Amino acid sequence: MAFGRVNPNHRLEDQGIMGLGNVYYNYMEPDLIRSSLDRQEGHLGIGGALLVTTGKFTGRSPKDKHIVDTPDVREHIWWDNNARMSSEGFDALYNDMLAHVKGRDLFVQDLYAGADPELSSNIRIVTELAWHNLFIRHLLRRPKRAALDKFVSDYTVINCPSFKADPERHKCRSSTVIAMNFERKLILIGGTEYAGENKKSVFTLLNYLLPDSGVMPMHCSANHAKGNPVDTAVFFGLSGTGKTTLSADPDRTLIGDDEHGWSDRGTFNFEGGCYAKTIHLSTEAEPEIFATTSKFASVIENMVFDSETKKLDFDDDSLTANMRCAYPLNYISNASESSLGAHPKNIIMLTCDAFGVLPPIARLTPAQAMYHFLSGFTSKVAGTERGVTEPEPTFSTCFGAPFMPRRPEVYGNILREKIARHGATCWLVNTGWTGGAYGTGSRMPIKATRALLTNALTGALSEAELRKDENFGFHVPVHVPGVDPQLLDPRSTWSNGIAYDAQAEKLVRMFATNFAQYVPFIDEDVKAVAIS
Secondary structure (H helix, E strand, C coil): CEEECCCCCCCHHHHCCCCCCCEEECCCHHHHHHHHHHCCCCEECHHHCEEECCCCCCCECHHHEEEECCCCCCCCCCCCCCEEECHHHHHHHHHHHHHHHCCCCEEEEEEEECCCCCCCEEEEEEECCHHHHHHHHHHCECCCHHHHHHCCCCEEEEEECCCCCCHHHHCCCCCCEEEEECCCCEEEEECCCCCHHHHHHHHHHHHHHHHHHCCEEEEEEEEEECCEEEEEEEEECCCCCCHHHHHCCCCEEEEECCEEEECCCCEEECCCEEEEECCCCCCCCCHHHHHHCCCCCCEEECCEECCCCCCEECCCCCCCCCCEEEEEHHHCCCECCCCEECCEEEEEEEECCCCCCCCCEEEECHHHHHHHHHHCEEEECCCCECCCCCCEEEECHHHCHHHCCCCHHHHHHHHHHHHHHHCCEEEEEECCEECCCCCCCEECCHHHHHHHHHHHHHCHHHHCCEEECCCCCCEEECCCCCCCHHHHCHHHHCCCHHHHHHHHHHHHHHHHHHHCCCHHHCCHHHHHHHHC
């Protein structure tokens, strides 16, 4: 039996999904919360938030993501980074998953990805869990209610956590599976309750589709000056580097916190909500994000709370350090109504340096920007992926390797062309460690990072005295108002300068070793950065 609002010619039965129990189409927030509570999926929290846990899967499972090897995509996929699945394995997986859901209730959201109407994709999300439907209703973009009467999906995502894949039969790695079939326009997710797989599967899809339209898909947050979309900034970075925190500047308008496109018309958000980390979140440091944790229908994921009062504990990471809150973009008071911006005036590449070597900010030439974009140096923070329990230095090309189906040079070349055409200024910002490596030093003060970004975005740093970094060749400001000058010289923050030099030499070698894979595909000026 079908409930809710749906195009009568676009039911699951019309997609060959038969023999179901009740199907709940496009339920809005109150009914999704009621359904989640009735099904004992979670608890009602303060302010009407929904408190849920995800079992043993408290982060993404990137090694369990597969792309189906079909003739139309075979030559375009970066197979060194993406696991193959045969068409036969996918077909068996699909048939077995459909057999598994027979007689079960399912929840359906008809949504779209991409604030630019000329470049958006209609996405149907089918979930076994009511709270997953609420989560993705926040994270993707919601059509007007009347538009649902004629909505037809371009791609369908089916998420069934209770289904366990058979690695031998389905040609996958484990009982957890994320399988993407671009030819059949289907994404199947099984064996994990972690809600982030829903949104990241759609991001991966857009990362494959949009380059063919000349659009740069970006794992970044974005904002613009109040009343001035021309002054747009984007913040590249992996989870835990500060994308959400730094883009939610009360003095600027938030376009989005995680996934965007850069087209010939400018910047546009893929999503309709935010998915913020909440560990050590405080009303003093991040009042707007903190406030969302007690707003109606916010999804609070994997946070410890008092069983009686439902008060959240923002410092207890016994479930995971990757505790999160999902909420619609309009819960942030300075969020853009259109989710659109101009061509970026400033591009910030956020890195979390667990070695304590990189300065808090550096200005990059276009060639250096290409080098650092392809390198994607950062540290995986605890909990974002299964098995990561402390900061782990890594190179994640394009600041988002797990979501990149095409080769890195495809994205790098689009970005470089757009930087050249529109004259963006590029910065590398380290939100990681200073005064020593992880375990010895301390995390970069957020107050200093905010001050540096303010000076960069207002143009004040263009007048600052700069020094050339002897390790990486980029330029670092010597004095910035409101920032301790010692912080701008990482070596001086270490108690032992010789130890810093050894650590810096180690990091430079790591960069060189990693970048060797891209040298055959890059221009001479970027190659000069790599060998300088």
